[in-house]
Amino acid sequence: MATIIFWEKPGCQGNARQKEILLASGHELEVRNLLTEPWSVQSLALFFGDRPVAEWFNPTNPRVKSGEVIPASCGRDEALRLMVAEPLLIVRPLMQVDQERLAGFDVTQVHNWIGLKLDSVGERDPRNCPCVTTPHP
Secondary structure, three states, X not given: OOEEEEEEOOOOHHHHHHHHHHHHOOOEEEEEEOOOOOOOHHHHHOOOOOOOHHHHEOOOXXXXXXXXXXXXXXXXXXXXXXXXXXXXXXXXXXXXXXXXXXXXXXXXXXXXXXXXXXXHOOOOOOOOOOOXXXXXX
């Protein structure tokens, strides 16, 4: 099993559920605070690869929900600058195993990356906080 560096927003119920799934799947976690990590544009960019910029953003962030920040209209450099300045804009969690990195918690993607005991996932989509009713993009 993998040792995962897991950046979370402390107190986030969605992140708590994701950690439960990873631990139940036999992984070890080194949990870090997403909000206090000294991000740079370069270090943050490593988590997103060639995913569309709109997928980098936390869809439940108030600035995103209100339309103040429109992820689909952001370029790569602008998105990274915004996220370094305001880490709550970053989709959660950020995870790293050795030199491989991943943003967000798509069950299929995480399973294909490091393996999950899929029976530990349950019915609720672990990408979303329990209070969010709209699907994650």
